[in-house]
Amino acid sequence: MKRKWMFTFILLIVGFMVAVQYNTVQQPQERDTRDLWAIRNELAKERKLHSELLTEVRALDQTLGKYNASEGASVGKALADTVHSLHEQAGMVDQTGPGIIIDVVPSEESIAFGTPLHEVSPELLTRFVNEVNRFKGIDMEIDGKRVTALSAIRDINGETTVNGLPVSLPPFQIKILSADLGSSEKLYNFLQSSSILDDFYLEDFVLEVGQPESEVKINGRIEQFENHFLKELPKGG
Incomplete structure (x- = not known):
């Protein structure tokens, strides 16, 4: 009798787990209801951001290249050019x-x-x-x-x-x-x-x-x- 109740209890747990898994598969918590145009617009925004980041990386690489290639007085000029560029970006220059x-x-x-x-x-x-x-x-x-x-x-x-x-x-x-x-x-x-x-x-x-x-x-x-x-x-x- 004890084994019968144990077997019934195990089946109950297994059935509950199967039911939960089935419900999760049939009814996901979040569904992507965006249409194709909305997804394309989102992709376009991400590409634009990616392009802007690449432009900034290239500018920083160019600045670093100037420092590495400069010697003596040229280092001071490269630094002055960088400071002027930063002043322009900060809106401090007419x-x-x-x-x-x-x-x-x-x-x-x-x-x-x-x-x-x-x-x-x-x-x-x-x-x-x-x-x-x-x-x-x-x-x-x-x-x-x-x-x-x-x-x-x-x-x-x-x-x-x-x-x-x-x-x-x-x-x-x-x-x-x-x-x-x-x-x-x-x-x-x-x-x-x-x-x-x-x-x-x-x-x-x-x-x-x-x-x-x-x-x-x-x-x-x-x-x-x-x-x-x-x-x-x-x-x-």
Whole structure:
């Protein structure tokens, strides 16, 4: 009798395990419900990221090659060139090139109805920056303040600021540089059909996007970066 109950108990455990395994196979916890186009878009994004990483690796290899091939005074020049390149990437150098100029002005309706003039909110400016950053290789300036990947757009004591500096009440200008004139034209066409124009209009502002120009100048960042981790070694160390 004892063996019969033991055999029954073992069969019960085996049956339970088989049932659990069958249910897991028939009903997976996560299913990929994306269609073919969604998967292709995801693959395209990954390829683009891979290409950008390869470009950065090549640039670093070239810099390392300059150091290895340089001797004496040439080492100092290679180092100075690298520092200048890093300053450009950080937005600390004035730049001139193809681009567009955008005037941010109050809407005619707000002026006609006597609506009090107010600042462009940090959220709206951030939304604009994110919209434009869909295009790679651009440099931007908002009301004379250079915008980089490290820039902060926030509200400080009731004022909209970029890099801690207050943004003027409209009208003011936004300048965007591109790699070439063709890229500026693509950005111009993109902004003409972008919903960001409606977002500004709902806040009583108008974005007047100027035609692409061959030479637009933007200022370098005047605020110094704070260094919390790197320390200068003593001479001869």
